[in-house]
Amino acid sequence: MNFADLWKRSRIGIIAVALALVVGILLLLVAGANPFEALGVIIDGSLGSSIRIGDTLMVWAPLVLAAAGLLITFAAGLWNIGVEGQITFGAIAASLVAREVSGPTWLIVTLALLAGLFGGAFWALLAGLLRTYGKVNEIFGGLGLHFVATALAVYLVLGPWKRAGVASTSGTEPFPRESWLPTVGSTRLSWLAIVVAVASVFGVFYLLRGTRFGLRLKAVGKNMRSAFLLGIPTGPYMLAAFALGGGLAGLAGAIQATGFHHKLVPSISGGYGFLGILVAMLAGYAARWIAPIAFVFAMLAVGSTLLPLKLGLDSSVGGVLQGVLVLFTVLAQGWQSRRRNRADEAALGPPEPPVIPGEVG
Amino acid sequence: MGFELREIHKHFGSVRANNGVNLSVASGELHGLLGENGAGKSTLMKVLSGFHQKTSGEILVDGESIDLRSPADAIEHGIGMLHQDPLVFLPFTVLDNFLIGSPGPERLNRRAAARELATLADRFGFSFDPDTPTRRLTVGERQQLEILRLLWLGARVLILDEPTTGISAPQRLKLFATLKELAAEGMSVVFVSHKLEEVEEICERVTIIRAGTVVGERDLPCPAAELVELMFGGEVEIGERPVVGLGPPRLTVSDLTVRDRMLSVEGFNLEVAEGEVIGFAGLEGSGQRIVLDALSGLRSANGGTITVNGRDLTKVGYRGYLDGGVQFLPAGRLEEGLVAGLTLTEHFVLSSRSGAFLIDWEGALAETVEGIAEYSVKGTPDSTAESLSGGNQQRLLLAMLQDNLEVLLMEHPTRGLDIESAAWVWEQLLRRREDGTAIVFASADLDELLEYSDRILVFFAGGVLAEVDARTSSVDELGHLIGGKVTS
Structure with missing residues (x-):
């Protein structure tokens, strides 16, 4: 592909990123900061030392898992907004194992990750069953279940699993050391979390690209009626998508609990579910873009924690920059599809294929 | 009020439905628009009535160029269209339908509207009870209501798209009288049809469209043969009905009851022999679709049995x-059949009955190339379904x-196809019938029903009004039956 082609294909994305940068710089100026200094702080704060790189990767791993899981549900045409709840429930399930099971690290960690996987899958299946058999839109079912999972976490933290003597929203008693994910050197980086995240990206890529299951799932997502007429059992396929997507989200929760906080905290999901939705959208629902985009997001999240210290800025600047980036990308995608529609369909309102005459001319 | 269309182009993706059409109709003129199914007549009229937006070209009314973005724009400029299926809200009353779409303040003045409806109806000899739900009206009456509504909204150009499909003979006479009266008052009337006799009966001038362009304009009367040649490009083929010996029964339906929210079909019986072709005629929504749904298992039967080759499939x-071995191809090809966004190769993989977990993409590609060649699909393995x-x-x-x-079930198998594609489709279908497949299809195209069916079942309001032998029936007979009128 030559340069002109590359530009033509990706110009929308490049324009979006450029616009987001401009708006981000303007916002920083309004906040009274030197934008380039702020950018420098973010880069230094996220990549400046091995410890910081480790921290960034520990944000990256759950984000990638959540986004990879979301690709499966998006492929099936489902808006799995309940992903936050699935992360939380996965974390709760993993916490149960970490607290209650004793044994060698490899056993506890394996069981905790599996518990996270199945916990997330279970929570997602609830939303799936509501959708397929209860006719409850997965957006509302998932949102409701998210609140239930969060409430459950708060209840556990303040109630049955509270610290000896004090009940505090800062979390439960830390888990025994044997249940912590093994780390690299003096960093907080867990190699196991990275392996799991990388495997999830490859797994999802091949599932959607090379398997009959993945193709049928895409057919269900793009046109459920046609998929059914082609003989695909659409209900079970949607449930499977929920279970797989929720399972990966639950794994993210297990890593949050056993690899990062080492205890259960009320906001255990860290917002990675919602952020994962943005990553998936920004990636254009393509598995190969998940890892780099999630990395930029992780950098912004980790690096911006230094902004208050160094520049007196609020740390939410990182979140604002993420939001601006997503808004412009989504806007650019919308603009592109609108232009494409304009080009071949001048009609206002929804197009109506049935009246299209056959090969005229 | 006269109007003029200049160089109208309307493209749907790669399909050129209108390709530089010029048409001019004077005030007070009754103008016919002739062309076979899929020639682009309806599209052109939908452009003129603001339903579609033109890709390029110019619309002039009384010499002034206008820009139409919606049907509301069009009626404001005095252009009203009566669609082939009258656009009425069936659960609404006559008066509500009359009022809907009328501009003005939020508060409706029903009493005044009812008075105006009555006055207008009197003028043309129609009669309406304003409080009747339109569902109880015949198609002809719905049309009359639409015409009055358009007049009330100030239409001075009236477009009628195939208005005689499904209305009774007296209603047709009344319609024609009304149109003549309106034209005498200075209304420009465009009468869209593929029926030669009707155009000859009432129009003064006719424009013939073929494959999206105007191929001729004639003053009437004019020799019919000339018009036919213009319409079909000089090659009218009348298909030879293949003689196929019918075998033992393939599909047996006894005492079937199916219901949906709007309609119920009760006590439906049908026996289709090996290699037999059954046509379902009737207006849209008369029960053909829900029966086809039941016969394909898409809708569970509320009663009765369906057996294929003696095997009871009612509950499977x-x-x-x-x-x-029962398959159904509904009319909405992209809605119920193909998956927009997936490629042809992906479609072939989806339709294969292989259960292997991993996809052999190379094998699938080879299969697709073969399928594309065998069925002369104009597309590549990487084309998406919606680009075809x-x-x-x-x-x-x-x-x-x-x-x-x-058993192969189809709904409108050739709707929207040009003549060559339609013929090709039937060639494939007839080949399948020779292999013994029983075919049941629903169609709105009477010629198609007569040409390819062995027997035709005419549906009306959820029941089978009549069963006719396609060999001895005629367009005229079918047309009357579809409108609910049994001729003795």
């Missing part, structure tokens, strides 16, 4: 029917069908 569900034209979508669907079907 859609996938059970697929396994039993209607005819090629239908070819793809046929290519995706199982090989040895017991």
